[in-house]
Amino acid sequence: MHIRIASSSTLLLLTLATACAHAPSGGNPAPATTACAAPAMLCWDFEEGTPPAGWTARRDEFSGQLLVDDTRAHGGRYALHARSLSGGKEGTQGGPKKTFRFDLPAHFGPVLWGRVWVYTTPERPMSHAGLFSARYPRPGHTSGAFDALDWYEVATWQQKYMSIWHPPEPPGFPEWVQVSSTPLVLDAWACLEWLFDGANGDHPEAATPRVWLDGVELDWPQQFVFSDPPTATQPVREKATDFTVVETGVILYQGLTVPTDWWLDDLAIGRQRLGCGSD
Template sequence: MRVAVAPGWLVVLLVSACAHHSSERPVSTGCSAPGTLCWDFEEGRLPEGWTPFRDEFSGQLLVDDTRARGGRYALHASQLVGGREGEQGGPKKTVRFQLPKDFGPVLWGRVHVYVTPARPASHAGLFNARYPRPGSQDTAFEALDWYEVATYQEKYMAIWHPPEPPGFPEWVQVSDTPLVLDRWACVEWLFDGANGEAPQAAEPRVWLDGVELQWPRRFVFADPPTQTPPTREKARDFTVLEAGVFLYQGLSTPTDWWLDDLAVGPRRVGCE
């Protein structure tokens, strides 16, 4: 399911942070909480600190004015296509961001997503956050544990991973909720890498339009297969974010995703 991917140059226009709000919509309260970071793309270019990362197969990742939840601009994964469904390798277009030092081990997030024209069957990641392994001083991207929000077999999914490559054995949770098509949907998540006195980091939690998703399918993915769940190592500080769209298997239907009003913080951000 996992493949090593070298950073590539994306066709990207840059954007401003969410302090700049259009008069066409109510100002979000998401950035008012201490420690919250948010980006609304209203300058028409990538926000400061975000850099191009993955770039495979056809399509582009850019900030444009083709569709926005509010204001004028959004991050647009445009016409992604390539590879064969059911086989490893698919279109990947992402950017990443280095979090401030001492961000902490708990990361709440929120993004509004619009997808058309079809739900991909392949694993399609939208957002992940990474942290160094316990006791390790290695902060290289490929040495970090990570949580992910994605879709799989047309439904929302969340995963905890060890470092990539290989990124498995991973703990996978698949919902019974289909990916929302042809309208904006608010996706929220909680990655609790501290988890109180528990011996492991918490499983990821995800909300859709304010309703928490349930996970009727839970399993370990590994190659070769195993039934032994990975140990979800606890976090000291989240350090890196990745956003965009990254498919680990092929995509035969050219598909567009728009991401708008992305926010993260140590407390719940909310949809407005």
């Protein structure tokens, strides 16, 4: 594990480096930096062989485990492994959920870039499978309980990559959903990058999430509002002051009948793009 925000001097750099926090929300993104070569970044390579310091268990539902082991790794020996997840019934709410959370340093800022390598086998799930999310207090608040925060998510659904902006959970909707035309990479390592821009310049709302696969930005031919009961009214994407907590692992919001494994490795987040180079 490499945590670059570890000292008071680095925390100061995090607080002061506001120029790095306002990445563009449209057009070409800022060029990628070498992973964790710059300050104000957090990186985890899992090479201790145990969950990293500061990570706490968040969700544990249905069958399977979330652990750090040496069964498969993108780099080095170890990776985070969501092992043999199963449970519930496809098409109905309720599925296996195994995650850790990590509280970000104070004054992280309203823009969060991320990168993780993911390996999935043996099948692409049809159900909604969340991989990473980041949360922030609603406008006018400097903190809040986990279930009172707005949040961005990177996931898959119907075997394709997906991104979402959510209001607080529960209920977590109405949510703005974007589904790509790109199938989930199966039986191989894939590099996912994302940009969660909660500042979005002078725009009145936070930006929609952007996601890259192996360096190529995904398109979103399918966009819609999900809500129960249904609505066509888009949620107001409230703007952020600071992201405060992230969550990673695998969350199935509907059932998963085929036991499935995910490995996540070389996870990194920061205030500028990191690219797909490993630490």
